[in-house]
Amino acid sequence: MEGIVTESNLSTLKRTVRSLVKDHVYPVDRNGVQFSDEITKELQQKGKQSGLWLMGTKKELGGAGLSFYDRSVLFEEQVQHRFGLSKPAGLAFGNDLPSFLEKCTSEQVDKFIKPAVQSGNGCFVGVWEEIENNNIGQLVTTATKEGDYWVINGEKSYVANVDKANFGVVLAHCIHENEVKPTLFIINKDESIIVKDTMLIDVQKVSQLTFNSYKLHDSQRIGDVGEGVSLINQWLTESQLEIAAKCIGIGKKALNLGIDYAKLRITRGKPLAEFPTIRTMIARSATELESARQLVGSAAKKLDEHDRNAFTLVAMAKLHATEVASKIIDNIFQIHGGMGFSGDAPLERWYKELRILRLNYIGSETLIEQIALHYFE
Known part of the structure; x- marks a missing residue:
């Protein structure tokens, strides 16, 4: 901790x-x-x-x-x-930087971590592929050992921060002693990796990375062969908590924008803030936001304590916070009317970004299944 x-x-x-x-x-x-x-x-x-x-x-x-x-x-x-x-x-x-980089060797720290810390540009992480549906077992990117080197073949999709990052990390299935062992590798940014950029609903740039016999030295492996799943799952949990916390902040800001606008906008001779429907929207939004905040805080504390239930609480926090923030934005759109779609207000951008975040790292449907599994196992 x-x-x-x-x-x-x-x-x-x-x-x-x-x-x-x-x-x-x-x-x-x-x-x-x-x-x-x-x-x-x-x-x-x-x-x-x-x-x-x-x-x-x-x-x-x-x-x-x-x-x-x-x-x-x-x-x-x-x-x-x-x-x-x-x-x-x-x-x-x-x-x-991802917590799994704590597994890096001193050589890796000097070569990759310290420059990234100095620049603040971080790294990109390639985990998911277009066909896996949040299931690491279905990944098809492979790394085959050739002497002191590994040869990586496959594709990674929806990878963020590729253009700015100092270096990258990729999860691949190592073909090792006739077994498939998911492993993390540090990769250099070079022209041998084919990069195709895409904009998701006009607000988030992501990249597809293609590795065609991409060769790297064993010294760029993170942790032991086969340790990739445990390391990446911890990072996914931490990343989802971060998303949940961000949603609380956006929900709070949007709610304040709605309150301020409801006080200013005059309809039928009086401010919107005096209409029961609007007051109900604000009251319910504030209540749901506070419930999400408490859940995020509880999940964060459990993660700090290495509690065995932390994984489930984080899943709940991400699921609840993204849905609450999305609902708040929708309510504040209603309060703003057409003004909500103007360039003066950030609501449209937040609406799109929140829709992406509900799928980011692990989608809502998968989170629901993970939470249910916790109670039925």
Whole structure:
């Protein structure tokens, strides 16, 4: 477990993040202006000065080493702006590195991890393929041993951050001693990997990676041969908690936008805020948001404690938080009317991004099955 800060210190960190977003991020992106590389570098300098650089990365590697609970609280603050779901706080605190990289050798740390920590660009992770349906057992990408090298063949789909990342990680089925053993490998970014980019409903860029006899040295293997499933499952759990925490922040921001607009918009001679239907929308949204927040916090604490039920609680948190945030956005659209679709409001972007997040890493249907399995096993 990473170190959990006191409630008093956590409140101070929340104010730090909130202030950075309000003073330096929101003025840039409130009108739909994307962050330039120059602005991102300026924000990241402030992020480093705050002591919150790479919040979840271990201190030994150059990160802040915060607990899952602390990060979940701070994510709620980071995402409360137009591009918050894809670029929390304008990437002021950098892209965290996956926890499975703690398995890296000292040579791998020097060659790959330290440069990524310095740049804050993180890495990309290729796990899923178009045909697997969230089932690692159905993956078909293979790695065959040839002396001190592995030869990878196959494709990985829906991979994010390929263009910016310092390096990549891919999960492949090793053909080892006549057995199939899922294993993680660090891969270099080079032209021998065929990259095809796609935009998902205009808001998220992902890539398909094709490996045709891609050759890498055994020194780029992460952990033992066959350890890939346990390492990737832990990362998937942590990533889903992150999504859930982000949804709380977006839900909160959208709810506040709806409340403010309901006070201003006059219909039939009085503000929308005075109509029972609107008041019901706001009250139910606030209640559901708080229930999701409590579930996310509980799941984060269980993950910090390495509780055996953490996996199920995180699945519940991601399922509930994404659905609650989506419902809140839908309600706030109703309150805004046609104005909700204008470029002045970020609601349309959030609506699209949340729809993607309900499928991201592990889809809602798979999460429901995993939760049910926990109770019926």
